Amino acid sequence: MLCELKVKNLALIESLELSFEQNTGGGLVVMTGETGAGKSIMLRAIHLLSGGRTSAGWVRSGEESCEVEALFEIKPEHQHLLAQLKEGGFGSEPSLVIKRILSSAGRSRFFVNGSFATAKTVAGLTRELLNVASQHDQQQLLQTALHLDYLDTIGDHMEDRLSLKGQYQKWCVKKDELKALKLKEREKEMRQDFLKFQVAEIRAASLEIGEEELLAAEKKRLKNAQALIKLSQASYKLLSYDLMDGLTALRQNVTQLAELDSGVVKLAEEISSFTFMAEDYVGELRVYKDSLETDPYRLDQLNERLDLLQQLKRKFGDTIEQILEFAESGEAELHQLENMEKEIAALETTVQSLEIEMCKAATNLSAKRHNTALRLEKEMVGELVSLAFDKPSFKVDWADVEHGPEAMGVTGWDKGEFYFSANIGEAPKPLAKIASGGELSRLMLAMKCLLAKKDMVETVIFDEVDSGIGGEAAEAVARKIQELASHHQVFCITHLPQIAARGNIHFLVAKGVQGGRTQTRVVKLSEEQRVSEVVRMLAGDSATEQTRAWAKDLLAKGVKVC
Numbered sequence: 001m002l003c004e005l006k007v008k009n010l011a012l013i014e015s016l017e018l019s020f021e022q023n024t025g026g027g028l029v030v031m032t033g034e035t036g037a038g039k040s041i042m043l044r045a046i047h048l049l050s051g052g053r054t055s056a057g058w059v060r061s062g063e064e065s066c067e068v069e070a071l072f073e074i075k076p077e078h079q080h081l082l083a084q085l086k087e088g089g090f091g092s093e094p095s096l097v098i099k100r101i102l103s104s105a106g107r108s109r110f111f112v113n114g115s116f117a118t119a120k121t122v123a124g125l126t127r128e129l130l131n132v133a134s135q136h137d138q139q140q141l142l143q144t145a146l147h148l149d150y151l152d153t154i155g156d157h158m159e160d161r162l163s164l165k166g167q168y169q170k171w172c173v174k175k176d177e178l179k180a181l182k183l184k185e186r187e188k189e190m191r192q193d194f195l196k197f198q199v200a201e202i203r204a205a206s207l208e209i210g211e212e213e214l215l216a217a218e219k220k221r222l223k224n225a226q227a228l229i230k231l232s233q234a235s236y237k238l239l240s241y242d243l244m245d246g247l248t249a250l251r252q253n254v255t256q257l258a259e260l261d262s263g264v265v266k267l268a269e270e271i272s273s274f275t276f277m278a279e280d281y282v283g284e285l286r287v288y289k290d291s292l293e294t295d296p297y298r299l300d301q302l303n304e305r306l307d308l309l310q311q312l313k314r315k316f317g318d319t320i321e322q323i324l325e326f327a328e329s330g331e332a333e334l335h336q337l338e339n340m341e342k343e344i345a346a347l348e349t350t351v352q353s354l355e356i357e358m359c360k361a362a363t364n365l366s367a368k369r370h371n372t373a374l375r376l377e378k379e380m381v382g383e384l385v386s387l388a389f390d391k392p393s394f395k396v397d398w399a400d401v402e403h404g405p406e407a408m409g410v411t412g413w414d415k416g417e418f419y420f421s422a423n424i425g426e427a428p429k430p431l432a433k434i435a436s437g438g439e440l441s442r443l444m445l446a447m448k449c450l451l452a453k454k455d456m457v458e459t460v461i462f463d464e465v466d467s468g469i470g471g472e473a474a475e476a477v478a479r480k481i482q483e484l485a486s487h488h489q490v491f492c493i494t495h496l497p498q499i500a501a502r503g504n505i506h507f508l509v510a511k512g513v514q515g516g517r518t519q520t521r522v523v524k525l526s527e528e529q530r531v532s533e534v535v536r537m538l539a540g541d542s543a544t545e546q547t548r549a550w551a552k553d554l555l556a557k558g559v560k561v562c
Contacts, residue, residue, distance in 0.1 A: 001020075001027075001072060001073045001075070001458045001459060001489045002020055002070060002071075002072055002129075002130065002459050002489060002491075003019070003020055003071045003072065003073050004017070004018065004019050004020065004070065004071040005017075005018045005020070005042075005045060005068075005069075005070050005071075006018075006067070006068070006069040006070070007041070007045050007066075007067070007068050007069075008066060008067040008068075009059060009060035009063040009065065009066040009067065010041065010044065010045065010048075010058060010059070010060065010066040010067075010068060011038070011041065011044065011058055011060065011520070012038055012041075012060070012511065012518055012519055012520040013038070013041060013060070013519070013520050013522075014060065014519055016041075016521075016522055018507070018522060018524075020489070020505060027485045027486075027488065027489040027490060027504065028481065028482055028485035028490045028492065028502060028503045028504050028505075029489070029490065029491045029492070029503060029504065029505045029506075029507070030491075030492050030493075030494060030499060030500045030502075030503030030505070030506050030507070031491070031492070031493045031494070031507045031508075031509055031522075032493075032494060032495070032500050032506070032507075032508060032509070032533055032537060033508055033509035033510055033511075034510070034511075035495075036511070037509045037510055037511045037520065038509055038511055038520035039464075039493045039509045040463060040493065041509065041520060041522070042461070042491065042493060043132065043134070043461065043463050043493070044058070045068045045070075046126075046130065046132060046461065048068045048100050048102065049068055049070050049098050049100055049122070049126055050122065050123055050126040050127070051100075051110070051119035051120065051122040051123035051126070052123075054102055054106070054108065055106070056102075056103070056104050056105060056106040058102060059102060059103070059104045063104065064103060064104055065101050065102060065103045065104060066101070066102050067099065067100070067101050067102075068099070068100050068102075069097065069098070069099040069100075070097070070098050070099075071095065071096070071097050072095070072096040072097075072098070072129055073094060073095060073096075074094045074095075074096055074129075075094070075458065076094070078128070078458075080128075081125070081128050081129075082094070084124070084125070084128075085112070085113070085125075088112070088117070088121060089115065090112045090113045090115055090117070091113050093113075096112070096113065096125070096129075097111075097112070097113055097114070098110075098111070098112055098122060098125065098126065099111040099112075100122070110122045112125065128457065129457065129458065129459060130457060130458070130459035130460070130461060131448075131451075131452070131457045131459070131460050131461070132460075132461045132463065133444065133445075133448045133460065133461065133462050133463070133465055134462075134463040134464070134465065138440045138441060138443075138444045138465065141418075141431070141432075141435075141440060141443060141444050141447065142431070142432040142435075142440070143432070144417045144418075144430070144432055147396075147416055147417055147418050148369075148411055148414065148415070148416050150418075150447060150451070151369060151372055151373060151376060151396065151416060152369070152372075152411075153451060153454065154372060154376055154450055154451060154454055155368060155369065155371075155372030155375075155376075156454065157365060157368055157369060157372065160361070160364070160365045160368065161365065161411060161412070163361065164358070164361045164362055164365055164410075164411075164412055165410045165411070167354065167357060167358040167361055168358055168408055168409070168410055169410070170354060171351065171354040171355060171358050171405070171408075174347065174350055174351045174354055175351050177347060178344070178347045178348060178351050181340065181343060181344055181347060182344060184337075184340070185340050185341075185344060188337055188340060191333075191337060192334060192337050195330045195333055195334050195337075196334065198315075198316070198326075198327075198330055199327050199330045199331055199334070201312070201315075202312065202316065202323055202324070202326065202327040202330075203327060205308060205309075205312060207309075207312070207320050207323060207324060208320075209320050209321060209324070210320075211309075211320070212306070212309055212320060215302055215305055215306055215309075216306065218302055219299065219302040219303065219306065222294075222295060222298060222299045222302065223299065225292060225293065225294045225295070226294060228292050229289070229292045229293075229294075232285065232288055232289040232292060233289055235285060236282070236285045236286055236289050239278065239281065239282050239285060240282045240285075240286070243278070244278065244279070244282065247275040247278050247279075248275065250271065250275060251271065251272050251275040254267070254268035254271045254272060255268060255272065355405050358405065358408065359403075359404070359405060359408075362403070362408060362412040362413055363403065365412050365414075366403070366412060366413070366414050369414055369416070370398070373396035373398075373416065376394075376396060376450070377394050377395055377396060379450055380394040380446055380447070380450070381393070381394050383445075383446035383449055383450065383480070384442065384443070384446050386476060386479070386480055386483075387442040387445065387446060387473065387476045387477060387480055388442075388472045388473040388475070388476035388477075389422055389442070390422075390423075390424065391424045392420070392421065392422055393419075393420065393421040393426075393427075393428045394418070394419070394420055394428065395418075395419040395420075395428045396416050396417070396418060396419070397416065397417050397418075397419045397428075397430075398414065398415070398416055399415035399416075399417070401413050401414070401415055417430060417431075417432075418430075418431040418432075419431060420434065420435060420439075420443065421434075422439055431443065436468070437468030438468035438469040438470075438473060440468075441465050441466060441468055441469055441477070442469065442473065442476075442477060444465060445462075445465055445477060445480055445481070446480075448460065448462075448465075448484075449480060449483075449484055452484060452488055457488075458488060458489055459488065459489045459490075459491070460484065460488050460489070460490050460491070461490075461491040461492075461493075462481065462490065462491065462492045462493065462494070463493045464493055464494065464495065466494050466495065466496045466499060469496075470496075474496050474498045474499075475498050477496070477498070477499065478496065478498035478499045478501070478502050478558075479502075481499055481502070482502045482558070485504075495537065496537070497534045497537035497538050497551070497554060498554060500530075500533065500534055500537060501530075501534055501551070501554035501555045501557065501558040502557075502558035503558070505524065506524070506525045506530050506533070507522050507523065507524055507525065508522070508523050508525050508529070508533055509521070509522050510522075510523065527555075530555060531548065531551050531552055531555065534551035534554055534555060535547050535548050535551045538550060538551055
């Protein structure tokens with residue numbers, strides 16, 4: 001139940017604190033005021049608290065941010081909501097405070113019981129706490145695609161419906177897999193031949209990782225064999241004949257120096273080591289020189305091998321690693337193709353099993369829906385009679401759809417539409433085509449009353465759902481809203497004096513100028529002030545003493561019914 005609402009710097013409101021303590025006689029809070037005064041400020045505040053999208057333009061001009069804060073009391077029977085708060089780390093007390101701060105830059109912060117929260121968390125909590133019925137909901141009633149939603153909600157079929165949706169989606173996935181596999185099976189032989197050819201081409205090449213670099217180096221050496229032979233021979237001659245004699249003499253000299261002067265022993269050893277290294281280099285250079293030869297045949301082999309590698313790279317990958325991976329993938333697919341018949345048979349069994357279970361679930365759900373539809377028809381007629389329809393008719397018309405898997409959708413195969421007649425002797429026709437504005441308001445109210453009995457939401461907010469009605473119908477709507485308020489907390493933003501007179505708490509929304517700025521004020525009315533406001537709603541500036549007496553009578557009637 002919504003106990004308090006605080007608003008700061010929201011649109012034309014500078015500061016507002018409302019308390020909704022309930023009288024023992026009921027729980028109807030009414031808000032009235034001139035057109036354009038800002039009565040829907042309550043809805044805008046609730047929209048903010050519910051995590052809805054906003055605009056920076058909602059922040060009062062000249063202010064950095066606006067704040068909306070609400071205090072809710074959670075009844076003991078809402079244990080799932082208390083558990084949800086505890087799991088989220090927001091405590092487990094029955095008092096719940098939700099706050100939202102919207103900056104002029106458009107950024108939002110949410111708080112639950114003083115702790116930071118996400119928009120998703122707040123939206124989930126408020127969905128459990130309150131329900132808003134507006135003229136937008138009336139338009140939804142005209143959308144036949146949503147009629148099944150109303151029926152499933154009233155019949156408590158949503159859990160079965162979600163289960164069926166999961167089965168249907170799983171069936172669709174497996175059916176698509178089977179379709180793709182059968183298409184692949186039709187192309188099987190062609191694909192097999194092509195894959196075998198590709199894999200054989202790669203395997204015949206006997207590829208080795210790293211061989212391309214080795215082949216390229218060998219090709220370069222053979223291609224430059226003449227120059228390598230010439231340079232190596234010249235180097236060998238220079239080192240072995242021209243330099244070695246001098247290095248030998250050098251080693252002998254430094255050896256003698258060391259014998260005569262111990263101070264050059266280390267230097268002599270290093271020079272001697274260097275000359276021995278030179279002798280080793282002579283040997284290595286000789287081996288390298290003797291290994292060199294010109295081999296045109298080998299060069300041709302290398303060119304052919306490198307050309308083959310380039311061809312394979314153009315077909316199967318940029319590197320030898322990628323080519324080998326392509327071959328492995330092809331072999332795996334060949335194995336799959338060879339076992340495709342078994343795979344298709346297994347998948348067909350799976351699809352058939354899923355189909356049977358899905359159709360069974362859809363049949364059960366359909367039977368429940370038809371039973372709910374009969375009950376809904378009866379209950380809606382009862383509600384409509386109490387809303388000043390003489391002998392209304394309300395039917396759920398089921399489209400003639402084949403009950404089979406091909407007619408299945410995420411909601412099953414049922415396609416229901418609401419039919420309605422307000423007049424005796426007139427057969428029910430599609431509600432979306434025949435309901436007038438006033439009739440639609442009462443139809444929506446009747447539906448909301450039935451829904452309110454089903455859900456656990458404590459607070460219901462009506463935003464001018466009384467549009468297009470008057471006279472006896474207005475009186476009937478007032479009684480119905482008051483009846484709903486006997487077991488729910490109800491807020492009603494209204495233009496009807498009949499509804500306003502039945503409120504337990506009455507707020508007047510007015511717009512005025514203070515300090516050179518336009519402001520919206522919300523004032524709780526006293527009993528005498530309520531009389532004046534109902535008089536205004538009845539006759540405006542044309543009120544008479546008779547009008548005032550009528551207003552008092554309406555207020556007295558409202559109290560009496562409570």
